[in-house]
Amino acid sequence: MPDSHDTDTTQRKRRNALAALKAARGKYIFGSKVRLRRKKLTDVRNDYTWQSDPELARLDAAPVLKLSFAVYLLDYIEAIHRRERNRFPLAIETLKGEHIGNCTCYAIDDRKSEAQVGIMIGDRDYWDKGYGADTINTLVDHIFSSTLLNRVYLKTLDWNLRAQKCFRNCGFVRYSAANRNGYNFLFMELSRERWQKKHKKT
Numbered sequence: 089m090p091d092s093h094d095t096d097t098t099q100r101k102r103r104n105a106l107a108a109l110k111a112a113r114g115k116y117i118f119g120s121k122v123r124l125r126r127k128k129l130t131d132v133r134n135d136y137t138w139q140s141d142p143e144l145a146r147l148d149a150a151p152v153l154k155l156s157f158a159v160y161l162l163d164y165i166e167a168i169h170r171r172e173r174n175r176f177p178l179a180i181e182t183l184k185g186e187h188i189g190n191c192t193c194y195a196i197d198d199r200k201s202e203a204q205v206g207i208m209i210g211d212r213d214y215w216d217k218g219y220g221a222d223t224i225n226t227l228v229d230h231i232f233s234s235t236l237l238n239r240v241y242l243k244t245l246d247w248n249l250r251a252q253k254c255f256r257n258c259g260f261v262r263y264s265a266a267n268r269n270g271y272n273f274l275f276m277e278l279s280r281e282r283w284q285k286k287h288k289k290t
């Protein structure tokens with residue numbers, strides 16, 4: 089049985105959500121189809137390819153990357169070593185270790201008790217096969233089980249129906265819509281309470 093000192097330390101840690109997310113035991117956070125791991129330098133080739141892809145950029149309302157690989161690599165090295173204050177970026181791998189995309193928990197706000205998540209499966213061979221839903225479920229489970237955050241939210245373009253269906257399947261519900269920089273976004277959220285209810289059912 090844990091003593092009260094252990095319990096206090098655990099609670100203190102969990103109050104700093106980013107530290108709690110990083111404290112995951114082991115190299116991987118496992119789902120049933122994917123495993124999530126910290127980003128590494130060897131991801132650079134795939135990330136460059138995906139960020140330079142016009143269709144992926146359009147689906148994410150992001151600019152198409154125009155940098156040369158050499159310049160991108162320099163920025164990448166700096167970013168990999170940067171001490172992130174409120175972001176937790178992860179690579180998505182298949183269980184066999186193939187890097188197929190990325191997901192991030194960001195805008196982590198302990199005061200508001202919430203964080204935003206984002207996902208991109210860059211390898212089209214893995215679209216529509218449940219890898220996105222498994223990634224989101226795995227990330228959300230990690231967030232709610234290791235931190236004290238009460239709400240996870242995300243945004244997606246209003247015409248990206250695949251993304252919306254994937255997020256709905258993970259328990260997210262729409263709570264607002266807004267135009268940002270000329271793009272129509274839909275905002276979806278999952279509360280800790282709803283996440284707990286979903287887990288009780290399964």
Ligand SMILES: CC(C)(COP(=O)(O)OP(=O)(O)OC[C@H]1O[C@@H](n2cnc3c(N)ncnc32)[C@H](O)[C@@H]1OP(=O)(O)O)[C@@H](O)C(=O)NCCC(=O)NCCS
Nearest residue numbers: 147208209215216217218219220221244249250251253254
């Ligand atoms: C969006 C994304 C994360 C979803 O991951 P995924 O693995 O492809 O999605 P899943 O297989 O888990 O779920 C997709 C669901 O959408 C459904 N779907 C696919 N196309 C659809 C469409 N045009 N309209 C409605 N539903 C659609 C699928 O049938 C599936 O639902 P089901 O499991 O109930 O049958 C992934 O496709 C991706 O990263 N795409 C490229 C980038 C992108 O869209 N980024 C924006 C993220 S906000």
